[in-house]
Amino acid sequence: MSIISLININYTYPLEEKQTIHSLSLDLEKGCVYGLTGANESGKTTICNIIRGFIPELYKGELTGEVMIKGKNINDYNIGDLATIIGYSFQNPFTQLSGVKDTVYEEIAYGMENIGVPRSKMIQKVDEIVKMFQLEDLIDKNPFELSGGQKQRVAIASVVALDPEIIILDEPTSQLDPKSTEDIFEIIQLLKKQGKTILLVEHKVDLLAAYCDEILLISRGELVMQGPVKEILSNPKVVEYGGQLPQVALYFIKKAKANGSSVSQVPLTVQEVYDHLNKDGEV
Numbered sequence: 001m002s003i004i005s006l007i008n009i010n011y012t013y014p015l016e017e018k019q020t021i022h023s024l025s026l027d028l029e030k031g032c033v034y035g036l037t038g039a040n041e042s043g044k045t046t047i048c049n050i051i052r053g054f055i056p057e058l059y060k061g062e063l064t065g066e067v068m069i070k071g072k073n074i075n076d077y078n079i080g081d082l083a084t085i086i087g088y089s090f091q092n093p094f095t096q097l098s099g100v101k102d103t104v105y106e107e108i109a110y111g112m113e114n115i116g117v118p119r120s121k122m123i124q125k126v127d128e129i130v131k132m133f134q135l136e137d138l139i140d141k142n143p144f145e146l147s148g149g150q151k152q153r154v155a156i157a158s159v160v161a162l163d164p165e166i167i168i169l170d171e172p173t174s175q176l177d178p179k180s181t182e183d184i185f186e187i188i189q190l191l192k193k194q195g196k197t198i199l200l201v202e203h204k205v206d207l208l209a210a211y212c213d214e215i216l217l218i219s220r221g222e223l224v225m226q227g228p229v230k231e232i233l234s235n236p237k238v239v240e241y242g243g244q245l246p247q248v249a250l251y252f253i254k255k256a257k258a259n260g261s262s263v264s265q266v267p268l269t270v271q272e273v274y275d276h277l278n279k280d281g282e283v
């Protein structure tokens, strides 16, 4: 049984004539990291909102098709239960912060407070999360006085603190510098090891290539490609659909085309190039 299934989803925002999501079906398996990518405005955030139930709960509009979470129709969950199963970190961390807590420490504890986690367990979890996200120097600061990147880290940390089985991260690194971006991807790796299912909206395909199991490519509200990272991110069709390929893959695809050879085995990451050269004794 897939942990998330969308079955023939069509969706139109309120007062819009044009449909945003068209005949979309997908299955996501427990414990995998999925990279949801595609051009701007192709519908990625909308899909996340459908999976989390914010559409049609908050956004209304016309939604048809079925959303199944852990084999059960999303309409059969109560809102509280769904919130503990699916954690959602928004594209804009400002939206995510509660606005009612004065320190980063309290902000991270806030979600647990709301669901009645015992105090001793809560303190233990906040300490663990602070360490995981390297927030030690920020715990006494007001969340709204942080930089954009710091807010983003705190927002994601608050989601992870609730220990949801499914974690949706909508462009989690959009405001982060390269070092903090790598750190977030390392945390994603760790969460995968803990058995979490992660849906990651991200434009940085080089990082998706290194950390995801599968890629879902969206174009104009349709799922146009889905498959293992190796298969999708070495396929030049991705670019035709408005997506991007890793820089390394682009270089090797160009080289393969010039030599008239197959593009199916191109490396996607610098590490793969290194491993390949190492095997041949060239480094």
Ligand SMILES: Nc1ncnc2c1ncn2[C@@H]1O[C@H](COP(=O)(O)OP(=O)(O)OP(=O)(O)O)[C@@H](O)[C@H]1O
Pocket (backbone or CB within 6 Å): 013, 014, 016, 020, 038, 039, 040, 041, 042, 043, 044, 045, 046, 047, 059
């Ligand atoms: N609340 C809304 N009401 C009406 N239309 C909306 C609303 N939110 C998004 N849209 C439209 O739906 C389409 C898909 O938007 P969405 O934000 O899902 O795309 P995206 O792929 O996440 O974009 P980006 O990469 O730029 O964040 C866009 O045309 C957008 O203008």
